[in-house]
Amino acid sequence: MKVNDFPKVTVILRGYTYDQIHTVVKNLIGTELKAVEITMNTPGALETIRKIREEFGDSILVGAGTVLTYTEAQQAIDAGAAFLLSPTVFDKEILDLCRERGVISVPGAFSPSEIWKSIQDGADIVKVFPAGRLGSRFFSDIQAPLGRLPLMAVGGVNVENLEEFFNAGALFAGIASGIFNRQDIIEQREEHLRTSIREAEKKIRQLREAQEE
Template sequence: MDIKNFPKVTIILRGYNYNQTETVINALIGSSINSVEITMNTKGSIDMISDFHRKYGDRIHIGAGTVTNLENVKRAVNAGAEFILSPVLLSREIINFCKENSVITIPGAMSPTEIYKSFEDGADIVKVFPAVECGSKFFKDVKAPLGELPLMAVGGINKENSREFLSNGADFLGIGSGVFNKEDILNENMAGLMNSLNEFEEKIGLEGVKNEW
């Protein structure tokens, strides 16, 4: 996967079972959001990444989240993950392995030093986490001295503040519970999921928006 094709918004799915996760994926098909992160601390995550990549890989980008070690990276990449996200810094060994396999790396960072180090180590995108604690202005403030680096806001992002973060220097968003009602996912309520998705798309206005990387 090339960073130029990396979606603006990725939906983070943590702790949901196979059918619940698949229902969310089906809700996203045809929308302006075509990226899903399945966290590695979700039961059956590797099987889900493999199956959903095979079934929906031509329409939805499937990645692995909460990845912290090389063993899990290899398992996720072998299952078909197109990108890897972590709440912490990633080693150069992990980043190099992903580059060799054309997999996007998105380590987590919270300080300018961590952000700078991640890009020095070869990361494709850096995830500022938890973004809501840093505030939307943090992104422009960091870019002022460090330059136009591709940053993702994750942690506390929702339909009410998404546009604010994008307008203040965040290039990408990772959103967990900020789009859908949890009960709709648990109950596989497609109508409720579609309603929430439509509200989010109207609020954030992603239609036709492309990243510049």
């Protein structure tokens, strides 16, 4: 996958059971929310990634989050992860592994130096985390001297402030609790989940249309 084809918004799922994740993914199929991140600190994460990938195939992009080591990166890719995210900078060997295996790499960064180093080392996208703490202006401020960069806003991002981050220069966003009510996922309330998805889709479409004008 080319970076330009990577979905604008990734749904982050952390700490849920396989059945709960399956219910969310099933309702994401065919919507504007085309990517889901299953974090490695979720019990049974690798098996969940494998099963979701096997069942839904190319209908949704499945990735691994909170990848911290080379071993975890290997395991996630072997399980079928199409992209890897981390809250920290990736070692270059992880970035090289992703490139060799055709997997999108999204290391984390907090400072301009970390962002620039990751880009120079070959990262496809850099996850600015925690974006909510840094504020949307951070994205426009650092790109003034560094130029246009493939940045993803994660941490404190939700449907309401998504436009703010995109307008400031973020190209992508990862959203956890900012889309769904956690209890809706836990109790697998499908109608509530679908309502939340429709609200997020409306915002994403508006943003895309605004960018195309």
